[in-house]
Amino acid sequence: MQLSLFDLHCDTALRMLSSAKPLYDNPFAVSLAKAAPFERYVQVMALFTPSALSDEDGWAHMIRMWENLCADESVTGKRAHICTDFATASSNSPTLLLALEDARILNRDIRRIDRLYQMGIRIITPLWSGVSCIGGAHDTDEGLSTFGKNAMLRAISIGMIPDISHASERSADAIFELAAHALRPVIASHSNAFAVCPVSRNLRDRQIQCILDTHGVIGINLYTRFLRKDGNADVTDVLRHMEYFLAHGARDSLCLGCDMDGSELPVELSDVSRLPRLAEEMLKQNYSEDLIRAIFFENAYQFAKKYLN
Numbered sequence: 001m002q003l004s005l006f007d008l009h010c011d012t013a014l015r016m017l018s019s020a021k022p023l024y025d026n027p028f029a030v031s032l033a034k035a036a037p038f039e040r041y042v043q044v045m046a047l048f049t050p051s052a053l054s055d056e057d058g059w060a061h062m063i064r065m066w067e068n069l070c071a072d073e074s075v076t077g078k079r080a081h082i083c084t085d086f087a088t089a090s091s092n093s094p095t096l097l098l099a100l101e102d103a104r105i106l107n108r109d110i111r112r113i114d115r116l117y118q119m120g121i122r123i124i125t126p127l128w129s130g131v132s133c134i135g136g137a138h139d140t141d142e143g144l145s146t147f148g149k150n151a152m153l154r155a156i157s158i159g160m161i162p163d164i165s166h167a168s169e170r171s172a173d174a175i176f177e178l179a180a181h182a183l184r185p186v187i188a189s190h191s192n193a194f195a196v197c198p199v200s201r202n203l204r205d206r207q208i209q210c211i212l213d214t215h216g217v218i219g220i221n222l223y224t225r226f227l228r229k230d231g232n233a234d235v236t237d238v239l240r241h242m243e244y245f246l247a248h249g250a251r252d253s254l255c256l257g258c259d260m261d262g263s264e265l266p267v268e269l270s271d272v273s274r275l276p277r278l279a280e281e282m283l284k285q286n287y288s289e290d291l292i293r294a295i296f297f298e299n300a301y302q303f304a305k306k307y308l309n
């Protein structure tokens, strides 16, 4: 079957900056050349700054990463384009959707939210690890700080999509509340089911329901340790998570958020060119072609058309 791909998360932009390699052809898990077999291809590019940098230095680093991506030969040569409006987008060329991962680099300057929007960033994953000026991540019991709430309120009100991947339960609750007031969706771009693999980065049943209630989307993460606690994961573990989400009403919300170039992947799914292997396994387990297309592309695409314009 002919496949399209809409992947909700990768860390390739950071790799491109640190090793000066292009998006088209590179040794990473994600490249345009490796994704060429897909009929349509939308890739969320997360801009993530390593925790070794201070919040302020991290802001400058993130700007450099963005400039590096905008100056990439595929983007300047129009082989790929950065998209902020999916409702009227007409081009079928590879499409990049920008996300900020770990908003601590706002460094308590709320005006930076508007700057991110001007840069074309439309998804904001406010937390990553520990406690920052934004609030508590998945490995803490802290909620959002006052600054974190104001920043997320601003982000949501100007049309950015809040992402609870990496958030603590309390921070996620605060994000759900802010989004509910604004009648906007909440997503988990790269998280699996806690009931299937109980690690703090995965989604509790209650959180899955909250995302579905907001008409948000959930991206399955291929990181082996979020698929299986012992990390010994293969393609069948991906299906165990999918089945759980599907049994909990996620038919129109389930997507892929592969987390390539930022995590360890099952050998058989080790780069974007190998994802058809996942579709093969789904076919073998009697998933309909419609459902496979929905998870690989259509659910995320319909979401983007509705909420990113």
Ligand SMILES: [Zn+2]
Residues within 6 Å of the ligand: 101, 165, 166, 190
């Ligand atoms: Zn992440």
